[in-house]
Amino acid sequence: MAEGRRERKKLATRAALRRAALRLALRDGIENVTAERIADEADVALRTFFNYFSSKEEALLATAAVGAEAVVACFRARPREESVLHALREAVLEVMDRDDVAGHEHVAVLRLTRAAPSLLPQQLSVLAAQERALAAAIGERLAAPDEAYARLCATTAFATLRVTLDLWLEGSGDDEVPPLDVLRAEVSRAFATLAAGLDR
Structure with missing residues (x-):
């Protein structure tokens, strides 16, 4: 206790x-x-x-790290029969349904990182840690070990999420949180694009 x-x-x-x-x-x-x-x-x-x-940079970016940790935890809890990308998409959407991800605090951190070059080194450090954690979770899910696949999936998934969040924020004013249903739709579309393959 x-x-x-x-x-x-x-x-x-x-x-x-x-x-x-x-x-x-x-x-x-x-x-x-x-x-x-x-x-x-x-x-x-x-x-x-x-x-x-x-x-101070680590403290400022801790909110983003918390969101990524939640995605990894939700991914680990997804049914094992789901494909990697399907489980990732569902984990992201599950975390987005919580208030903290779409709330003003998280959006404010995202906007700060876009506007402040001084945060870039810490942002890259946080990102590397997030990708390692997700790659490890993906590796545990695979029937046969494939480190390259796990790392590519982790890196691509978080890059997809960053691009989607960035585009979502571009459609709003400085003091407003854009509609969450728009973000959910864009995340689903982005992961569907990944699943279909990027080669055109």
């Missing part, structure tokens, strides 16, 4: 820090955000911040 409480407290502290980082970046600009200010905003010690994040 005590272990469960400690874990919940850790998760709550991590969430408070990433939300504080996002609030400050949106209000004052990324260049004016520091680890010290994030810790103050979340009402924790600076040492506590560094227990969870190595930099």
Whole structure:
């Protein structure tokens, strides 16, 4: 019981820090955000911040990482008889049905990453970790080991999702969340394109 409480407290502290980082970046600009200010905003010690994040960039992109981790977890839970791409599409759509993915917080992080070149190195680091985790999950699903296939699927799936999200955001104003049903339709169409093959 005590272990469960400690874990919940850790998760709550991590969430408070990433939300504080996002609030400050949106209000004052990324260049004016520091680890010290994030810790103050979340009402924790600076040492506590560094227990969870190595930099302000990592804290800012933690929301995107949480979304990707949820996709991998949902993919692992899909029925084994589903094809890899079908299971991936269903996992993505399942996560999208949760409030956090289509919410303002996630959209704000996506917009920040598009507008701030300083976030690119951390974005690439997060992306690499996401792709490794998904490739491992895909590899577990295969009847025979095929690392190249697993890595190609993982990389292509996340690239497809990024392109689809980017196009979805382009159709909206700075302060609005575009319709989720549009995103769901575009995700389904994009994964159908992958399944059919890209060679034309």
